[in-house]
Amino acid sequence: MNQIPHEFAIGGVFMSPLLVVSILGTIAAVVTARLLNRYRLSRYFSYPPLVFVALMVIYTVLIGTFIIRV
């Protein structure tokens, strides 16, 4: 895997890897939240909005570290 951060080029428009990673992190957090709602697991959290933000950060860091180098 190339360890050097690089920009994404879509139709000649360059996008920062952090932008792409954070969008993917948000999508992953949304999917996780939906699954937790679906199986009634979200009731074990006392404040889901904060958990959602935490999930977003965790996914962004994980994707930024292991999949797309930020």
Add this chain to the structure above:
Amino acid sequence: MPLSRKAKEAIKVALAMTIAYGIALQMNWDKPYWAGFAVAFVSLATVGQSFNKAANRMFGTLVATVVALTVIGLFPQDRWLFMLILSGWVGFCTYMMGGTKYQYFWNLSGFASIVICVSAGMDSANAFRIAILRSQETGLGILVYSLVAILLWPTRSRGDFDAAAVKLSETQRQLYQASLEQMGNKDKTDATQELRTHLLQVQTRFGQLLEAAETDSYEVWEMRQQWQKFQRLSTDFAGTMAGWHGNFIELQLLDVKSLIPNLETFSAELDKRFAEVERMLAGKPPEQQPAPIDLTLNKTGIQSMSHFHRAALAVTRKRLNHLETLSRSLFETVNDIQGFDQKAKVPVAKPQPSGGFVFDPDRLTGVFHVMTILWLAYLAVIYVPDIPGGGALVSMAGVFGMILAGTPQLPVSKMFMPVAGSVLFGGVIHIFVMPQLSSFYELGLLLFATIFGICYLFAAPQQALSKVFGMALFIKVAGITNQQTYSFLGVATTAMLFMIIFLLLTIIVNIPFSARPEKVFLRLLGRYFRSCGYLIHNMHRDTQKQEKRFDRWQKNYHKHQLASLPKKLGVWARFIDTKVLPGTEPPQIQTVLTGLQALSYRMQESLAESDKAQSPFLLQELQSNIKAWRDRVEEILQRLTDEFDAGKKETLGARLTEIIDRLEQRIEETLDKAAENQLSKQDNENFYQLLGAYRGVSEALVDYAGTTEIINWNLWREERF
């Protein structure tokens, strides 16, 4: 081929937009989209409605111009004080926007001041020019749309307004007849609930059309005070009917016809009056004038009744008499409006002022949201280098924050799709179509076709949000100016700007409390019962003691909550997703709301009765029993506040009945003990009405408890994303 109404409306808006752009570009004005915004936002179904909105937009913009120039003039070098004062003003406007009058004026005064301050604040040398530009372009848009709306297929509100007035009167009569049948027949299915909901809808529509018709019809404007009186009387009618309906459970146990011998004559007279009102509103002169009538009671029959049944009868008689006064006033007012009998001219009394300023926590939440989002956007612009949008981020944050404060029930996700779609559509036009155009004729044609398409496709009232966002964002993203440039970066920046705005909105609505409709519903329900508890606890406080200003203010606040929360709960209930709450169906929530509304009426009645002078002898003698009843009711309310259900209806009913029976027994003993001259007729009447009101609260509470039994509140309380 005749054009449909929606095609005509779409042509009007598209034409006004094209002309407004043509003039702004011809005059070489900067930011011609400000004129376009004015056209997009003031275009409504009728000339009157559009004029009302246009006047509010114009005055709001003028006030915003003065405020913005003052803030810029006072704090040109101090960015913190600048934002502090600006956000304070926007917060004030947001609070005022939550009231019942001039909402759009306050909305404009708030967000236009942010737009001007941000555009001019970054370029203080041109501040005055920018502020004036905003005002003149808003004026241009309004003027052009107004002229087009008047000259091209004008749709006046008068016809709809007259039809709404007839419909209102017709529904009132139907409700009166259905209630009368229901009163004497406990086996009959209750048809009044549906009619009362329908009456509320008709009343709201009448109110909206009255405002519009006052603007576009001189006849309505001339008689506006009488029409407003008609509206007040109709609201009073709805409240009286709801209150009367609450007594039916008790009345169905009595032989009302023998207790009120002339009830049939009385009902027939009232029915005739309602029919005459309907007739006059349809433009025909009345066939007869209202005949004087009074309800007589069968004294011998009353002697054999229990005190609580006497109380129920006293309350019903009072209500029916009030209904008689109302029907006469309605007759006289409509007679005066239609000018059938010039002698009937009735002086219009000024509406009673409300009990002073009462702050509303829900409006304050809106203020908190708007001020927080403004500050977050402002801090982001200052501390994040090259943030997409720059100053526009603050303006857009203010605009969307105010939309959210005005309609907190609207989920942020519902706004996302119309905005994203509009930005994408505007971007495609800007990048691929606009570079092919070479003159205003071609640009005008594009503008006309696009606006026509948006208005035609999103013509339904429930698509209003998509229509307005579609037009506003298309003209913003298209960025039409005389020195036209085309840039993908501009479109991408706008898209990013909206992503940041939606991120901020999502954070704000969920902090500090969840924005899920069922959670808000529970919070409001808890507040409702806390207010009920406070009012019950403080009922019959020592009248000798002077009430402090703070106590009075607190009482007014709780009374306001009691009156306003059922309506707010009704609005939130429509947004509850029952799919995630197994076992809860929308009709069950509706039943809870009906129970709550009935409880509100009963509580208001008890409060009004408890404020009346009561015989000190009776109060003294029955003090401990009344206290026992109050303690029990408070206990139930406390449970409803904490757990939202009050246990089994039967148990609850039995315990309250036990207390009421004991009170009944004590009344018997006290009245036997009372000396002949110790109680006047008025004392007796007041006391019966008070007892009737107490019984009403008990019944309403037990009924409400019955409606909550079927709902699994634990699921409502569960946390969800």
